[in-house]
Amino acid sequence: MSEQYEYVPHQLLRRRVRDIASGVEGELMAVINENVSDTGVERWVELAYIRGASGREFTTSAANVEPAP
Numbered sequence: 626m627s628e629q630y631e632y633v634p635h636q637l638l639r640r641r642v643r644d645i646a647s648g649v650e651g652e653l654m655a656v657i658n659e660n661v662s663d664t665g666v667e668r669w670v671e672l673a674y675i676r677g678a679s680g681r682e683f684t685t686s687a688a689n690v691e692p693a694p
């Protein structure tokens with residue numbers, strides 16, 4: 626099995642973004658291509674890590690990230 630994650634460049638890093646799925650806004654801290662499989666078959670997903678107003682980070686699909694209005 627290869628690495629469990631790798632960082633992905635993203636044009637909105639360190640900028641204010643909105644998670645389309647939840648409507649929550651925050652700062653995009655990282656986008657990581659992660660192997661989320663717990664079996665022998667790899668399953669890679671691009672996850673966006675967003676730091677909300679509380680200071681806590683949450684993840685969402687990188688496809689759900691858009692610039693905050």
